[in-house]
Amino acid sequence: MEEIISDSVEKTFEIGKRIGELLEAEKIVCLTGPLGSGKTSLVKGIAAGMGATRPKLVNSPTFVIINEYEGRLNIYHIDAYRINTIAEFAALGFEDLSGPESVVLIEWADKVAGALKGFDCIYIDMQHNGVSSRKIKISGLKDSQTLKD
Numbered sequence: 001m002e003e004i005i006s007d008s009v010e011k012t013f014e015i016g017k018r019i020g021e022l023l024e025a026e027k028i029v030c031l032t033g034p035l036g037s038g039k040t041s042l043v044k045g046i047a048a049g050m051g052a053t054r055p056k057l058v059n060s061p062t063f064v065i066i067n068e069y070e071g072r073l074n075i076y077h078i079d080a081y082r083i084n085t086i087a088e089f090a091a092l093g094f095e096d097l098s099g100p101e102s103v104v105l106i107e108w109a110d111k112v113a114g115a116l117k118g119f120d121c122i123y124i125d126m127q128h129n130g131v132s133s134r135k136i137k138i139s140g141l142k143d144s145q146t147l148k149d
Contacts, residue, residue, distance in 0.1 A: 001139040008132060012038045015136060016045020019124075022143055023050060025073055025100050028119045030109030033126035038134045039107045042126065046105060047075055060107060066092060074102035080111045089115050 006012040019042070023029070029046065031039045044058040050071035052058070058069060060079050069075040076097045083089050089112040098104050098119060109116065109123075122140040129135040 001137055002141075004136045004138070005129060006038065006134045006136055009038070009041050012041045012134060012136070013045040013048070016042040016047075017049035018045075019122075019138075019141065020046035020049020020071075022141060023073075023103050023122075024142075025102065026098060026120055027103045028098060028116060028121045029103065029105045030113075030116060030121050030123050031105065031107045031126065032110045032124070034128065037126040037128055038136075039126055042124065042136070043077055043105050043107070047071060047077075050075055050103070066097075076102060076104045078104060078106045080106055080108040083108075083111055086112060086115045 004015060006015055019029075023046070031042065033039055040058070040060045043060075047058045047069050050069075050073060052069045052071040052075060058067070058077065065079060065082065067077040069077065078092070078094070080089065094104070094115065106112065106116075122138070125137045127135045127137075
């Protein structure tokens with residue numbers, strides 16, 4: 001497990017960008033952490049690292065549940081905050097999104113952990129570490145040691 005400290009939104013974006021460059025098809029990125037911990041900022045960076053044309057326009061799909069972005073792979077960004085059951089999550093067609101041409105990024109993944117068993121997951125936990133600092137813990141990402149400055 002790698003632990004990285006980010007002291008700004010810009011650094012969180014850059015860490016995400018490096019993660020996006022390392023991501024391979026069929027990966028599920030499970031993001032956890034409280035409100036305001038930087039999950040969406042990290043996702044913006046991941047999208048940039050995967051070649052999305054307008055990563056700064058990436059936003060949390062809290063109300064639409066799933067956003068899709070095009071990059072070197074299809075990027076499906078799911079916000080499970082409003083999901084109340086595994087059955088609701090399954091009804092989204094999650095299993096159909098995960099495939100050889102895509103990656104899936106799930107914010108609030110802890111709410112749907114039961115549906116993720118058997119998938120190739122990367123876990124990223126983000127916690128407040130002061131007013132503008134975040135502690136980012138990453139496990140399951142190949143070459144994650146390259147993320148540190």
